[in-house]
Amino acid sequence: MDDMTSQETTPQIVHGQAEQPTAELGADVMAKACASRSVLHHVTGRWGALTMVALSRSVGPARFGELRRAIEGISDRMLSQTLSELEHDGLVVRTVHSAIPPHVDYALTELGAAVAEPLIALITTIEADLPAVLEARKVHDDCA
DSSP states (O other): OOHHHHHHHSOEEETTEEEOOHHHHTSOTTSTTOTHHHHHHHHHSHHHHHHHHHHHHSSSOEEHHHHHHHSTTOOHHHHHHHHHHHHHTTSEEEEEEOSSSOEEEEEEOHHHHHHHHHHHHHHHHHHHTHHHHHHHHHHHHHHO
8 A cells, every 4th residue: 555545544633533534434514523514614604605605796706805895794804714715615716916006806616606506595595585584583582
């Protein structure tokens, strides 16, 4: 067995837990050590989903300032961190342009667009059913 093969099958220790290679684990997001869990967190966290949707609504690549204006309430720091996480996961591509002045823009990758699709459907459903949600909240609060 060569070094590459032994490295691929050796579990790694992450935060005191053995992280199993994805192939052995079967990419089970319910498993604590599965790497898909961190991707799910990045995508479905407060700012991840909104950033993905903002990028999907953008006509072409979006600059940082455009995204910040599109996502009300996000700080520069959180937008930067979120974009970095999504880029690390292969969902966003960051392009540096050496024009004068230099600038950077962001776009969804093919994988990112595929992941954004069900997020958009979820948001559309939530927005369409918002009156029912608000009524349910009112009923719940009145009973409490």
